[in-house]
Amino acid sequence: MDAIREVESYLERERDALLEELKELLSIPSVSALSEHRGDVRRAAEWIAERLKSAGFEHVELMETGGHPLVYADWLHADGRPTVLVYGHYDVQPVDPVELWESPPFTPTVRGNKLYARGASDDKGPTFLHIAVLSAMLKVQGRLPVNVKFCIEGEEEVGSAHLHSFLERTRDKFRADLVLISDTTLVGPNQPAVVYGLRGLAAAQIDVRTAASDLHSGLYGGAVPNAARSVAEIVASFHRPDGTVAVEGFYDRVRPLTEAEREEFAKLGHDEGELKRSLQLADLWGEPGYTALERMCARPTLEVNGIWGGFQGEGTKTVIPCEAHAKITCRLVPDQDPQEILDLVERHVQAHAPKGARVTFVRQDGGKPYVAPYDHPALQLAASAYEHAYGQKAVFTRMGGSIPVVETFSTLLHIPIVMMGFSLNDENFHAPNEHFSLDNFDKGLRTLTYYYHQLPAAMSGH
Amino acid sequence: MDAIREVESYLERERDALLEELKELLSIPSVSALSEHRGDVRRAAEWIAERLKSAGFEHVELMETGGHPLVYADWLHADGRPTVLVYGHYDVQPVDPVELWESPPFTPTVRGNKLYARGASDDKGPTFLHIAVLSAMLKVQGRLPVNVKFCIEGEEEVGSAHLHSFLERTRDKFRADLVLISDTTLVGPNQPAVVYGLRGLAAAQIDVRTAASDLHSGLYGGAVPNAARSVAEIVASFHRPDGTVAVEGFYDRVRPLTEAEREEFAKLGHDEGELKRSLQLADLWGEPGYTALERMCARPTLEVNGIWGGFQGEGTKTVIPCEAHAKITCRLVPDQDPQEILDLVERHVQAHAPKGARVTFVRQDGGKPYVAPYDHPALQLAASAYEHAYGQKAVFTRMGGSIPVVETFSTLLHIPIVMMGFSLNDENFHAPNEHFSLDNFDKGLRTLTYYYHQLPAAMSGH
Numbered sequence: 001m002d003a004i005r006e007v008e009s010y011l012e013r014e015r016d017a018l019l020e021e022l023k024e025l026l027s028i029p030s031v032s033a034l035s036e037h038r039g040d041v042r043r044a045a046e047w048i049a050e051r052l053k054s055a056g057f058e059h060v061e062l063m064e065t066g067g068h069p070l071v072y073a074d075w076l077h078a079d080g081r082p083t084v085l086v087y088g089h090y091d092v093q094p095v096d097p098v099e100l101w102e103s104p105p106f107t108p109t110v111r112g113n114k115l116y117a118r119g120a121s122d123d124k125g126p127t128f129l130h131i132a133v134l135s136a137m138l139k140v141q142g143r144l145p146v147n148v149k150f151c152i153e154g155e156e157e158v159g160s161a162h163l164h165s166f167l168e169r170t171r172d173k174f175r176a177d178l179v180l181i182s183d184t185t186l187v188g189p190n191q192p193a194v195v196y197g198l199r200g201l202a203a204a205q206i207d208v209r210t211a212a213s214d215l216h217s218g219l220y221g222g223a224v225p226n227a228a229r230s231v232a233e234i235v236a237s238f239h240r241p242d243g244t245v246a247v248e249g250f251y252d253r254v255r256p257l258t259e260a261e262r263e264e265f266a267k268l269g270h271d272e273g274e275l276k277r278s279l280q281l282a283d284l285w286g287e288p289g290y291t292a293l294e295r296m297c298a299r300p301t302l303e304v305n306g307i308w309g310g311f312q313g314e315g316t317k318t319v320i321p322c323e324a325h326a327k328i329t330c331r332l333v334p335d336q337d338p339q340e341i342l343d344l345v346e347r348h349v350q351a352h353a354p355k356g357a358r359v360t361f362v363r364q365d366g367g368k369p370y371v372a373p374y375d376h377p378a379l380q381l382a383a384s385a386y387e388h389a390y391g392q393k394a395v396f397t398r399m400g401g402s403i404p405v406v407e408t409f410s411t412l413l414h415i416p417i418v419m420m421g422f423s424l425n426d427e428n429f430h431a432p433n434e435h436f437s438l439d440n441f442d443k444g445l446r447t448l449t450y451y452y453h454q455l456p457a458a459m460s461g462h
Numbered sequence: 463m464d465a466i467r468e469v470e471s472y473l474e475r476e477r478d479a480l481l482e483e484l485k486e487l488l489s490i491p492s493v494s495a496l497s498e499h500r501g502d503v504r505r506a507a508e509w510i511a512e513r514l515k516s517a518g519f520e521h522v523e524l525m526e527t528g529g530h531p532l533v534y535a536d537w538l539h540a541d542g543r544p545t546v547l548v549y550g551h552y553d554v555q556p557v558d559p560v561e562l563w564e565s566p567p568f569t570p571t572v573r574g575n576k577l578y579a580r581g582a583s584d585d586k587g588p589t590f591l592h593i594a595v596l597s598a599m600l601k602v603q604g605r606l607p608v609n610v611k612f613c614i615e616g617e618e619e620v621g622s623a624h625l626h627s628f629l630e631r632t633r634d635k636f637r638a639d640l641v642l643i644s645d646t647t648l649v650g651p652n653q654p655a656v657v658y659g660l661r662g663l664a665a666a667q668i669d670v671r672t673a674a675s676d677l678h679s680g681l682y683g684g685a686v687p688n689a690a691r692s693v694a695e696i697v698a699s700f701h702r703p704d705g706t707v708a709v710e711g712f713y714d715r716v717r718p719l720t721e722a723e724r725e726e727f728a729k730l731g732h733d734e735g736e737l738k739r740s741l742q743l744a745d746l747w748g749e750p751g752y753t754a755l756e757r758m759c760a761r762p763t764l765e766v767n768g769i770w771g772g773f774q775g776e777g778t779k780t781v782i783p784c785e786a787h788a789k790i791t792c793r794l795v796p797d798q799d800p801q802e803i804l805d806l807v808e809r810h811v812q813a814h815a816p817k818g819a820r821v822t823f824v825r826q827d828g829g830k831p832y833v834a835p836y837d838h839p840a841l842q843l844a845a846s847a848y849e850h851a852y853g854q855k856a857v858f859t860r861m862g863g864s865i866p867v868v869e870t871f872s873t874l875l876h877i878p879i880v881m882m883g884f885s886l887n888d889e890n891f892h893a894p895n896e897h898f899s900l901d902n903f904d905k906g907l908r909t910l911t912y913y914y915h916q917l918p919a920a921m922s923g924h
Binding site: 032033034035093094096100157158159185199201203210211212213214215216217218219220221222223224225226228229231232233235236237238239243275279280281282283284285286287292293295296299300301303304305306307308309310311312313314315316317318319320321324325326327329331354355356357358364365399400401402425428429430431432433 | 494495496497555556558562620621647661663665672673674675676677678679680681682683684685686687688690691693694695697698699700701705737741742743744745746747748749754755757758761762763765766767768769770771772773774775776777778779780781782783786787788789791793816817818819820826827861862863864887890891892893894895
């Protein structure tokens with residue numbers, strides 16, 4: 001335990017310098033979805049590569065994936081010990097509506113005990129914890145307790161579009177005994193959680209066209225189709241009034257929740273009234289027969305992420321829009337398949353296209369859902385590491401979000417994936433005023449120090 | 463007839479100079495809906511006032527309405543002869559999507575025999591014809607055959623918001639024997655039309671809010687309401703699958719079309735196949751039981767003019783939008799009342815607000831529908847004037863558009879309103895690449911010369 005304490009002390013002394021380093025990374029607007037930020041995305045990758053190189057990691061390189069680059073680095077001198085593949089992502093979500101940010105999204109700002117910036121919590125902050133801990137170990141002890149490979153990608157927020165094919169080609173380089181990912185959330189401020197399941201994702205855009213150009217509603221209104229009305233009718237057709245998804249076959253492959261799982265969810269004591277209050281909802285919404293927590297973590301959804309068409313300015317414009325659009329994403333659970341779900345949704349969309357509407361269905365990202373066996377020692381050790389830092393027993397849970405790469409690693413490398421995150425659900429990951437709790441920054445450093453140190457012993461019997 | 467020929471000859475000689483003057487007016491971006499163009503709107507008013515003053519009109523002034531100013535001018539020296547109130551508007555529609563314009567909207571450009579610019583056809587071009595003809599008469603003959611008052615407003619494209627209350631206060635100044643308006647369309651390139659009826663307008667914006675901020679669809683999807691879905695469901699509820707409006711009571715006050723009116727419409731020989739082809743429609747749309755022409759001219763509608771909420775960028779953003787919006791306009795026919803229709807629509811919207819959606823209904827413009835008796839000599843003379851210039855008998859018809867000021871004049875001044883336009887339906891008034899046919903520019907000058915000259919004789923027995 002002296003070794004752990006020694007690294008922890010070093011991290012405590014260097015804490016302010018580490019925070020400044022993270023702020024530097026956060027100030028790079030690496031928005032992967034927007035092509036005008038292509039250069040910034042690469043700059044963030046270069047920042048990480050440089051940081052790993054100066055800490056003593058080897059074979060550092062920006063690997064070209066066909067999209068944004070991936071940062072690779074390793075340290076492989078712990079002979080006979082396990083190899084950990086550390087996954088994280090340095091790309092971030094767009095920032096709009098930017099006027100709702102209290103401080104500029106790429107000017108990292110500490111308010112209260114929180115660090116505000118786009119990417120602070122998803123996922124530059126948590127990724128940086130691994131870099132900081134492993135660098136500290138190299139600095140203090142001259143070596144690491146395990147072998148480590150870094151795989152830090154730049155396309156997570158656009159569905160890890162190129163990662164699967166890239167890892168298919170390069171999988172030998174990424175061979176390891178387990179994958180460690182900090183891109184999930186704690187259940188609450190002092191309730192750590194090991195995530196053993198994730199929902200999958202299927203995304204698409206719906207483009208509707210009804211005429212060659214916008215038409216005057218006085219001249220043509222009543223006789224010609226309207227693209228904005230048409231896209232609204234398509235979107236409105238996705239759900240039944242009770243909140244269930246109306247796409248035929250959508251639930252066919254859903255593995256029912258077991259009684260044991262439902263009991264685990266119930267134990268978490270999730271407060272639906274508090275959920276309503278904290279998000280300022282007039283009401284909760286969704287599929288009947290399940291708790292809100294079950295609906296968020298373990299039931300599939302279809303959400304419209306954006307809708308637009310026609311005039312959006314001030315005042316009145318008496319126009320009949322000739323084109324309109326909607327973006328949708330489905331969250332999937334075992335054993336739903338993203339491609340099959342997109343097939344079903346596309347069929348639904350074409351069947352519900354109103355008269356006069358030409359509809360194009362453009363497939364975007366997809367990722368399969370994932371559920372891991374949670375008796376593996378690498379997952380069990382995660383709970384102990386949390387307990388070491390938080391003084392609180394960790395729970396095992398499934399999460400509502402999607403990390404497409406989890407399914408990729410599972411399929412290509414056949415190794416367990418340990419998801420131990422340090423973010424909180426209310427940290428506005430994909431919204432204005434994203435932030436990261438500095439309490440979890442500190443506890444995260446201690447959790448990971450413990451985890452890396454104890455891993456060889458935990459895995460020795462496996 | 464020599465007097466008419468003399469003015470026509472002058473207009474032919476001055477034609478290029480007149481066209482350059484119109485281009486100057488068209489180059490002023492007087493978009494009344496957008497506050498950043500407030501200065502440009504005033505500049506257009508000043509341009510017209512200056513032009514009228516230099517032609518010899520008197521009492522020229524910019525009258526403050528509470529919104530954009532109105533240009534007044536008169537010439538009242540034709541003792542014992544009728545007084546014509548010339549109405550037009552110098553404000554224009556917004557230009558978005560600006561990237562679809564083949565030449566910049568405020569750089570007037572002649573291509574083929576068409577003048578392209580925002581406002582060319584609606585309504586700077588037609589309004590300018592009156593200015594040009596009456597100025598030519600003053601120049602050539604030193605006097606006008608009738609008394610004339612100009613009322614050129616700057617808020618027609620935002621529903622003439624202040625005009626009614628303004629004219630209520632100032633109606634004595636605007637006393638006349640008839641109102642002459644060129645803001646309607648011909649039936650076809652060489653088929654002039656005297657419009658004796660217009661649809662009314664009722665406009666509103668629907669604002670939906672479901673949470674304090676946008677939420678991550680992975681974390682919260684399935685348990686919370688979605689504003690984009692909610693607004694889509696509201697918009698989709700407005701129509702039944704057959705195209706009729708589903709708002710309760712919407713059709714209650716609609717005066718049925720008479721057999722005689724339906725026969726008049728049938729005589730126009732409107733080609734629905736050509737309508738589909740020219741607008742590149744996959745299909746026509748609308749209320750069953752009526753022809754497309756009847757639906758466009760004489761049946762009420764509810765159109766969504768714009769819809770928006772959530773992410774509209776490239777790629778995927780896995781967000782649950784917390785707010786979304788739609789803009790709607792209803793076209794109304796006798797005896798529907800705009801305020802009553804907005805009451806019905808608001809009730810419908812609130813009754814169809816999905817669970818968890820807080821909906822605000824914001825009323826915008828309104829204008830009553832209008833139908834004139836077409837046996838009045840001032841209307842009959844319009845047909846003769848068209849025939850003089852076009853060599854083609856004019857038809858009498860009702861139009862689908864709305865000119866709120868027509869109802870205002872009718873209510874406040876109790877005088878006939880003569881609508882004789884020179885625009886064509888396919889001139890993209892509210893869309894990119896608006897243009898005005900130079901053939902109608904030339905014929906319009908001749909039509910109006912004839913009309914003003916013959917009016918005293920036509921009205922003498924009335």
